[in-house]
Amino acid sequence: AQSVTQLGSHVSVSEGALVLLRCNYSSSVPPYLFWYVQYPNQGLQLLLKYTTGATLVKGINGFEAEFKKSETSFHLTKPSAHMSDAAEYFCAVSEGAGGTSYGKLTFGQGTILTVHP
């Protein structure tokens, strides 16, 4: 079975500072990995995803994430935070063929990002 752990339910940064949101996963087969963002009173929007190929993936709004198989991690970063980045962020994993959770997304607990002026 697959699982996702997001380290830190709340992260606070100053505007212009580095954003680092941590995600670790477990999966019995090579995973597909996702980051979603949820702005207040809205649904979830896909930020970026890793399926195969290059392990550093770039998404919308300047975010990127790196898949590290040896560390079973998929941390989300942004070099310089903006006030508009304040939101809740969810890491999610989907198992590919052969996994018991094939085709289903499992979500982490979410990390609320606060950006201070």
Add this chain to the structure above:
Amino acid sequence: DADVTQTPRNRITKTGKRIMLECSQTKGHDRMYWYRQDPGLGLRLIYYSFDVKDINKGEISDGYSVSRQAQAKFSLSLESAIPNQTALYFCATSAGGQGRNGYTFGSGTRLTVV
């Protein structure tokens, strides 16, 4: 129009009432899902359907039922609502295959059971 539409957006209901949340999609996806979101718990899968004739329980299906009326429609029912079913509910869709494209989400239904 949104790709995935959920109705109602907000609902307050009383304990013991039956309530239905509806979801429709224009993505043409064959897979549909219902999740509930609670603070600090992320999103948890209630039910999912990989096609019209396929319905599967998720990790927290007790107290819920679903109906897949057509490829584009997937409704969630609470047969007898209780206060701990107060949550934000999301419908999502995905294309068939290996799940590599992730999901498309609706805007959510905020349900309060009093």
